[in-house]
Amino acid sequence: MTSTIELTSQLTNIASPTGNTFTIIDYIETLLKESNYVPKKTNKGALLVSVPGNDDHKHRFITAHVDTLGAMVRAIKPDGRLKIDLIGGFKFNAIEGEYCTVYTQNGKELTGTILMHQTSVHVYKDAGDAPRNQDNMKIRLDEKVTSKEETQKLGIQVGDFISFDPRTVITPTGFIKSRHLDDKVSVAILINFLLQLKKSGDTIPFTTHFLFSNNEEIGYGGNSNIDPRVIEYVAVDMGAMGDDQQTDEYSVSICVKDGSGPYHLSLRNHFVTLCQNNHIPYQLDIYPYYGSDASAAIRSGADIKHGLIGAGIEASHAYERTHIESIEATEKLVAAYLFSKELI
Structure with missing residues (x-):
């Protein structure tokens, strides 16, 4: 477990907002090549690793996404601060007060803070009530700039x-709290499975394709590069927590339905049986405002049985948290599934 937690920490500290995931894909590619895998970059910029199994006629496909929430510069304001445009499904209040980094076209990395225009309670009567939106929130750069022209000279x-x-x-106490645990916990789990598989010398029952996708947060990360021999497609992604949710931070969450509709019943039941037979704590759940790489594949027309499992993540798309026990349960289910000898 220590290596998965440490790897998660390493991955969260590699910036990878959707649309700019090159650095983290290169990092994972190097890591896997060091263990003698032969990963391939797709045209969309994802990373695909195909692992031969005992049966090469019927395949499995499993994904986790490296891309995260982020933003782009929308405009430079007259006072030199930056108006921002969001990347991914989250609200402005989730990033209020957060430190950030701006990556310029000329290679500079400039730091700043995301703030309300009306932040100072000593100046603005509506500091607490003003809407948290694109018009009111901006980036205060850690640079000596007071005009649009001065900010432009920085290369922004x-x-x-x-x-x-x-x-x-x-x-x-065993918690890991961070932005972007969605979905870097899952990425770490799949990487660690591959590294341990290579060390053990074991062979999985079915040829399996591991996709580290890079456009999931905008809806189409894992909808391509699916071998026609693939029967089962599993997305490993965060389990959503909140009112009426069963998911917690101490078990693996098995999604039965999300915003795209139900997941494949037989595959879901297979996950449940694996958890019961291997004493893995689990929860069945519905994520009402959610989509995954697996649902994106279904929408693209892939003829697959699709499933979704993952660690329980508190406060999704904000400052998130999970526990070692949830990560461990997810790791165990991923391994039990990939070593299971029957397709559903």
């Missing part, structure tokens, strides 16, 4: 990517 322009400080912390 519309379309520059913005990442949020992950602030990753691993607590003595």
Whole structure:
């Protein structure tokens, strides 16, 4: 478990907002090549690793996404601060007060803070009530700029990517809290499975394709590069927590339905049986405002049986948290599934 937690921490500290995931894909590619895998970059910029199994006639496909929420420079304001445009499904209040980095076209990395225009309670009567929206929130750069022209001289322009400080912390009580645990916990789980598989010399029952997708947060990350021999497609992604949810931070969440509709019943039941037979704590759940790489594949027309499992993540798309026990349960289910000897 320690290696998965440490790997999660390493991954969260590599900026990868959707549309600018090159660095993290290169990092994973190098890591897998060091273990003698032969990963391939797709035209969309994802990373695909195909692992031969005992049966090469019927295949499995499993994904986790490296891309995260982020933003772009929308405009440079007259006072030199930046108006931002969001990447991914989240609200402005989730990033209020967060440190960030702006990546310019000329290679500079400039830090700043995302703030309300009306932040100072000593000046603005509506500091607490003003809407948290694109008009009121902006980036205060850590640069000596007071005009649009001075900010432009730094090399900043519309379309520059913005990442949020992950602030990753691993607590003595077994929690890991950070931005972007969605979905870097799952990425770490799949990487660690591949590394351990290579060390053990074991062979999985079916040829399996591992996709580290890079456009999931905008809806089409894992909808391509699916071998026609693939029967089952599993997305490993965060389990959503909140009112009426069963998902917690101490078990693996098995999604039965999300915003795209129900997941494949037989595959879901297979996950449940694997958990029961292997004493893996689990929860069945519905995520009402959610979509995954697996649902994107279904929408694209893939003829597959699709499933979704993952660690329980508290406060999704904000400053998130999970526990070692949930990560461990997800790891165990991923391994039990990939070593299971029957297709559903």
